[in-house]
Amino acid sequence: MKIAVCVKAVPDAAAGRRLDPTTNRLDRSGELAISDFDTYAVEEALKLKESAGDGEVVVVSMGPARALDALRKALAMGADRAVLVTDSALEGSDLLGTSKALAGALEREGADLVLFGQQSADGGGACLWAAVAERLRRPVISQVSELTVEGSSLTGKRQTEFGYDTIRSELPAVVAVSDAINSPRYPSLKGIMGAKKKPQETFSAADVGGAGPVGTTVVATSPPPPRGEARKVEDDGSAAEKIVEFLAEKRLI
């Protein structure tokens, strides 16, 4: 079975995330890392490959050329190959362009199963998979916390606002997994050493069918409205007393 995992290289959480004031887009100039949420999808792909006994796991991403460094973490975990769609024509892509570029790359790969993480780590809409599935004309199941593949079909347990649904689908399919589905492995030293030697391919926009349309724009940005007083204290052994005082002051006890 061939499994493609779509991942996103996002600004490192420790470095903070902000908008670039000139473009109003997320500032991606600093260190990039693959989104934590995506490591669950990588792990699930590796587990499926391991239990099947054979197959291939390829990570697919769109982003600046530097994103290849971030994709190496997935290779170090055990993925076989990395594919990066990178092109200045794709800068500023929104859902439409991103889904088109990824679908183009995925069509070239022809995977049986396409996995996504549950959301991006930098404030995405948690819905890219549905746009990609639409372009690939494949079934989609999102928010999956348990996944089993049997023969040419899969079963996923989906969490919604109302509880858990069980949904079955034929392969090929697109599945977005939640972070409850597994515990992602840490790359081993051997994995890290070997990652650089694994095949890493880049595609241009033309390779994946050209840049897509852009349907959205940022009109303006502003600081958030001021919030009420937010007190923060370090526990010095008297935190419980301080909380009780606070609750009494607010007439809550």
Next chain:
Amino acid sequence: MAKTLVFLEHHEGAVQKGALGVLAKVPDAHGALVGSGVRALANGLGTTVWVIDDDSLAAPLPQPRVDVLAKLVRDEGYDTVLFAQSVLAADVAAGLAARLEAGLNWGLVDFDGENGRAPALQDTVVVDVGWTSDVRIGIFRAGALDAGELGGPSDVRDAAVELESFSSLATMVEQAHAEQQGPSIEEADVIVAGGRGLGQPENFSLAEELAKALGGAVAATRAVVDAGWYPYSAQVGQTGKTVAPKLYVALGISGAIQHKVGMQGSNVIVAINKDPNAPIFEFADLGVVGDLHEIVPKLTELVRARRS
């Protein structure tokens, strides 16, 4: 003049509050009810409501809904399609966006008929968003709008069902039905909520004891519900319940946006977390950086002593 369609998500015989809020928000917006046996739900909404009713639409799966909404938008010339955030709505909206090559803005808290407003990056910046496509698609953030006032007779119309071949490849095996255990957290004045920072499922007893002392109910984050530590009926957040108690005590909860949208309406928020950089400290009225395993038992004792 904008022609707006609102996706009216429903569950167990009721249109969701969030969707009704969106319908009430936008003047002259029409509704779309998609499902099986849903005709009665179209009544009393005081506007045009399209009913797309068919056995093939019984399960709440996104792709058949993309098909029927895309046809409706094209046939009737809608230029704006709005959703209230949910797992289903997000998947329908994104599929529809790709089908129609229509821009999609999400996380909206406001929409003026032309542009929308969406807090971004963990609410550290407010972005006014616009559309450059012929059709605009928007998803409102969960709990962003009050239900608003709707009423009066509906102009109920039927629309046809034509499904794409790939839209029926995913099928529902077993659909969730709401399971209620214990008192509803939506009614509680005080909520003590636990997250991964509790360390292990047994430590939910810390939250339970404190809730008992305060006369409140226990809630949980998605992470611990998915991990099986606590029942789904107690989950607060984007895919759980939206609560607004007088007091919300968050134990070992980082405060990610998916949790925040479910509890930010709380009157007073107290948070205990060992990570000083946890986002919850940005919006807690009182944040305590410390070890909840030491603080909570003491706090429970003090509250008990004070109340007895």
